[in-house]
Amino acid sequence: MSDKNVLNAINKSTDLPFSEHSEDKMPEVKSVFREVLPKQGQLSMEDVPTMILCKPKLLPLKSVTLEKLEKMQMEAQEAVKQQELAGREQLQ
Known part of the structure; x- marks a missing residue:
C-alpha cells in the first residue's frame, strides 16, 4: 500500500x-460551532475563573490563647517563687 x-x-x-x-x-x-460576531449591540465574553498563586501565609506555631495561658502560668510561678523567698526571709 x-x-x-x-x-x-x-x-x-x-x-x-x-x-x-x-x-x-x-x-x-x-x-x-460557528463563531458569530454581532454587527450591533454588545459583545460579551464569559469570564472563567483561573487559579492564582498567592504568597504563602505564615501561621503562628502557637495560638494567641495558648501564649496568654503560658504567660499567665509563668507569672503565677514567679509569684509563688517570690512568696517562697519572702517566707524564707521571715523565718531567718
Missing part, C-alpha cells in the same frame, strides 16, 4: 481530514 492510500484509509476510518504530510502537521479538526 502506498503512503497516499494509507492516509486515505486513516482519513476514512477516523473521519479527520489529514494532509498528505501528516508527520509535519497536526490533523485539522473542523469546529462544530
Whole structure:
C-alpha cells in the first residue's frame, strides 16, 4: 500500500481530514460551532475563573490563647517563687 492510500484509509476510518504530510502537521479538526460576531449591540465574553498563586501565609506555631495561658502560668510561678523567698526571709 502506498503512503497516499494509507492516509486515505486513516482519513476514512477516523473521519479527520489529514494532509498528505501528516508527520509535519497536526490533523485539522473542523469546529462544530460557528463563531458569530454581532454587527450591533454588545459583545460579551464569559469570564472563567483561573487559579492564582498567592504568597504563602505564615501561621503562628502557637495560638494567641495558648501564649496568654503560658504567660499567665509563668507569672503565677514567679509569684509563688517570690512568696517562697519572702517566707524564707521571715523565718531567718
